[in-house]
Every structure is written in C-alpha cells, then in structure tokens.
Amino acid sequence: MRWTNEEEARLRQLWTTGKSLKVIGAELGRTADAAYRKGKAMGLGSKPFEGETSPTWMLLTRVCRDRRGRTVHEMAQATGTSRYTIDQLMRRKEKAGEAHVADWEKRPGAPIPYWLPFPGKSKPKPRALTNTERNRALRARIREEDPLRYKAMIDRATVNRSRRNGTVRKQHLVVRALFGLGRPA
Known part of the structure; x- marks a missing residue:
C-alpha cells in the first residue's frame, strides 16, 4: 500500500x-x-523515545516489585551491576522523582539507605553516630558477649588513665617482694 x-x-x-x-x-x-x-x-532521524531505556533500571523495578527497600549492595548483587552504577542511578532517579529512600539502617559510621525504584517521599537521613556513641555501643556489646575481655579492657583503661595522671597505684607488698620492687633485703 x-x-x-x-x-x-x-x-x-x-x-x-x-x-x-x-x-x-x-x-x-x-x-x-x-x-x-x-x-x-523520509529522513526523520531517530525516533525520540520517552521512557526508560536502562536495562538495569528495568531489572531493578522487577526485583523490587515486593516494595521492600534494598541496599545498593543487594541491588548490585541481584542485577550483576557495580555498586557505583546502582548508587549513581538511584541518586539520579531520586532527583527526578522516580525513586526514593524507604528507610535507613543506623550503624556505626554513616547510615545506609534502603532504596525503592518507585516514586515516593524519601525518609530524611538520620545523623551519624558520634565516636562516643560508637564506643559506648562497642563496650556494651563486648560486656554482653565476652565479660572477661570487657574486664581486661576496663583494667587496661584504668591503668592507662593512672599513668596519664601520674597516679599509678602501688602494688601489693607480696607482688612487690616477688618482683623485686620492694626495699633491698
């Protein structure tokens, strides 16, 4: 025709x-x-395409159909793409309003985002833990898991603090005698 x-x-x-x-x-x-x-x-050139051409993005939308947020690491493992590529893609799509952060995993260091490749409102990023908060959490975990290691850690800290302050406790007389720290005989 x-x-x-x-x-x-x-x-x-x-x-x-x-x-x-x-x-x-x-x-x-x-x-x-x-x-x-x-x-x-007719020489009209390439057909302009209004839509997503990225196979990674299409695969991510299929992987996340269950609407459960995933980390960049999980998405990279599921798609076989690098974490950097996924991270850049998700950030670009978030700016375009096509993706959002469903939740954040608070952990020592920077929080980790759980991404969803669907439009939505991103949760605000929680503040990172301070060094003091991280150390307190570590000590609490050690106290629960290994009480002997915790006691040794506290004893070490006490001795180091005494050395810094110049107030090292005198050893027991028997210990001093055994190691030759007492008066000459």
Whole structure:
C-alpha cells in the first residue's frame, strides 16, 4: 500500500510526539515496522523515545516489585551491576522523582539507605553516630558477649588513665617482694 502525502505529513507530526511506533502505526493504519521504515526513508532521524531505556533500571523495578527497600549492595548483587552504577542511578532517579529512600539502617559510621525504584517521599537521613556513641555501643556489646575481655579492657583503661595522671597505684607488698620492687633485703 503506497503512502499518501497526508499520511506522510501525519507521520512527520506523530514522529516527534514521543508515542511508540506501535501507536503511530495504528493511527496510520499500518504496522509499527512500516511506520519505522517510512520514517527512516523520509529522513526523520531517530525516533525520540520517552521512557526508560536502562536495562538495569528495568531489572531493578522487577526485583523490587515486593516494595521492600534494598541496599545498593543487594541491588548490585541481584542485577550483576557495580555498586557505583546502582548508587549513581538511584541518586539520579531520586532527583527526578522516580525513586526514593524507604528507610535507613543506623550503624556505626554513616547510615545506609534502603532504596525503592518507585516514586515516593524519601525518609530524611538520620545523623551519624558520634565516636562516643560508637564506643559506648562497642563496650556494651563486648560486656554482653565476652565479660572477661570487657574486664581486661576496663583494667587496661584504668591503668592507662593512672599513668596519664601520674597516679599509678602501688602494688601489693607480696607482688612487690616477688618482683623485686620492694626495699633491698
């Protein structure tokens, strides 16, 4: 079936709308392939595509269909893409309003975001733990897991503090005698 001048004008108009070739072909009563070949023959250039072309992004939306946030590490493992690529993609999509941070994992150091590749409002980033808070958490964990290690750590800290202050406690008389720290005999 030959193309009429009206059909060519309509194809030229539809080509820049961002509609898919399938839709353009249907509006002209032709197949998508016929519309594509005629557009190329008319020199209309590449068909502008309004949508996501990144295979990584498409895979992420399928992986996260359950609406459970995932870290960059989990997403990289699921897609086989580098963590850097996933991180950059998610940040770019967040700025565009197509992704958001569902939650944050608080941990020693910087908090870790749990991303969702869907539009939504990002949770605000919690503040990072201070060194004091991290050390307190570490000591509490050691006290629970290994009481002997905790006691040794506290004893070491006490001796070091005494040395810094110049108030080292005198040893017991028996210990001093055993190690020759007492008066000469």
